[in-house]
Amino acid sequence: MESNDITVESPTYVHEVEETDYREENILLKIKLAEMRNELMRYKIPPLLVAEVIDTYPQNRCMVRLKNGNEFYVNVDASLDKKLKSADEVLVEQKSLTVIQKLGKKKHFDVSKYVIVEKPNIKWSQIGGLKKEIEELKEVIELPLQKPELFKKIGIEPPKGILLYGHPGTGKTLLAKAAATSTNATFIEIVGSELVQKFIGQGAKLVKSIFEMAREKAPAIIFIDEIDSIAATRMDVGTSGEREVQRTFMQLLAEIDGFEPLGNVKLIAATNRIDILDTAITRPGRFDRLVFIPTPDHKGIVDILKIHTKNMKLAEDVNLDKISKKMKGMSGAEIRAVCIETGYFAIREDRFIVTDKDFNKAVAKIAVEEIERKKDLSYMG
Ligand SMILES: Nc1ncnc2c1ncn2[C@@H]1O[C@H](COP(=O)(O)OP(=O)(O)OP(=O)(O)O)[C@@H](O)[C@H]1O
Numbered sequence: 164m165e166s167n168d169i170t171v172e173s174p175t176y177v178h179e180v181e182e183t184d185y186r187e188e189n190i191l192l193k194i195k196l197a198e199m200r201n202e203l204m205r206y207k208i209p210p211l212l213v214a215e216v217i218d219t220y221p222q223n224r225c226m227v228r229l230k231n232g233n234e235f236y237v238n239v240d241a242s243l244d245k246k247l248k249s250a251d252e253v254l255v256e257q258k259s260l261t262v263i264q265k266l267g268k269k270k271h272f273d274v275s276k277y278v279i280v281e282k283p284n285i286k287w288s289q290i291g292g293l294k295k296e297i298e299e300l301k302e303v304i305e306l307p308l309q310k311p312e313l314f315k316k317i318g319i320e321p322p323k324g325i326l327l328y329g330h331p332g333t334g335k336t337l338l339a340k341a342a343a344t345s346t347n348a349t350f351i352e353i354v355g356s357e358l359v360q361k362f363i364g365q366g367a368k369l370v371k372s373i374f375e376m377a378r379e380k381a382p383a384i385i386f387i388d389e390i391d392s393i394a395a396t397r398m399d400v401g402t403s404g405e406r407e408v409q410r411t412f413m414q415l416l417a418e419i420d421g422f423e424p425l426g427n428v429k430l431i432a433a434t435n436r437i438d439i440l441d442t443a444i445t446r447p448g449r450f451d452r453l454v455f456i457p458t459p460d461h462k463g464i465v466d467i468l469k470i471h472t473k474n475m476k477l478a479e480d481v482n483l484d485k486i487s488k489k490m491k492g493m494s495g496a497e498i499r500a501v502c503i504e505t506g507y508f509a510i511r512e513d514r515f516i517v518t519d520k521d522f523n524k525a526v527a528k529i530a531v532e533e534i535e536r537k538k539d540l541s542y543m544g
């Protein structure tokens with residue numbers, strides 16, 4: 164009997180242990196199942212859109228702008244009551260665009276990824292002709308950066324910036340870089356058309372950050388090339404793209420108005436289209452010094468030829484003065500192109516010395532190319 168007792172007791176004990184094991188396993192499996200269901204749910208939720216808060220309104224409403232530039236008046240989740248302010252980055256639900264989450268403050272918007280920042284090395288002596296124009300730049304950019312106390316003593320404020328206008332290839336960018344070199348300033352270059360095309364929805368923010376960066380890296384020169392693409396007179400601002408350009412432009416004006424004329428940030432802008440510029444940009448206190456950059460005259464052409472042939476070996480028959488007479492109307496960039504072509508004519512004949520004939524062929528070639536290019540442009544309207 165005793166042995167029987169034992170055989171009956173033993174399985175009961177084993178069963179109990181097994182039952183607890185299974186129960187525990189069951190619980191674990193249930194937890195796992197819940198986790199997997201959750202995970203599955205997360206995959207099923209449509210993605211949230213990223214938007215920027217433009218303005219907040221009472222009763223949990225706000226205006227947001229999506230990345231494509233469209234703006235909407237939407238609801239805000241109750242958990243975010245009074246927690247939003249303009250310029251916050253938020254996540255919105257796809258269908259109703261209800262704001263459901265605020266994104267953490269982004270790390271400093273890294274503008275250096277979007278603009279060219281450099282310490283150029285262009286000396287005034289590398290610019291041919293343009294004596295008067297160089298003097299203007301020295302007065303407006305160089306002098307205030309180097310001797311601000313002079314202006315304080317006399318009691319005047321120098322212009323905040325200078326606008327260079329003229330045909331392509333006449334040396335506008337070159338002048339701006341030379342001004343940065345002579346003042347050892349950081350040169351921050353932005354191209355108007357890129358600001359508009361590449362950074363859709365970001366233009367205004369980028370402008371703001373660029374001015375911030377300039378102050379950090381001062382002395383600095385902000386060079387805005389093709390300023391006409393953000394500062395052209397507009398009849399209407401109907402499309403969201405036009406509104407975006409308008410916003411970028413407004414931000415630029417605000418930044419210009421906000422900085423000190425005697426601070427160590429200066430502005431240089433360039434354009435080929437002074438005719439379409441909005442007068443708001445040329446108003447006193449903004450870009451009030453407008454400087455026309457002409458194509459070089461006879462002496463200018465000789466100067467530029469000298470600069471670009473400095474490292475070339477010229478044959479005795481080469482007379483730069485004579486050659487320059489055949490180059491009337493050419494821009495600095497074209498004159499440089501002539502020098503390079505001249506070198507190629509010599510290379511093709513295995514020579515290191517360039518001759519008068521090489522120059523003549525090169526002048527003819529560049530002149531023809533220029534005519535073709537203008538024809539192409541006129542076909543394009
Ligand atoms: N006055 C000049 N002296 C010496 N080189 C010049 C001069 N003007 C132009 N060049 C040469 O032509 C190149 C192009 O000039 P630059 O980029 O300054 O023209 P730009 O006026 O800015 O033209 P764009 O309006 O097309 O931007 C220069 O890098 C330089 O090699």
Ligand SMILES: [Mg+2]
Nearest residue numbers: 335336388433
């Ligand atoms: Mg240029």
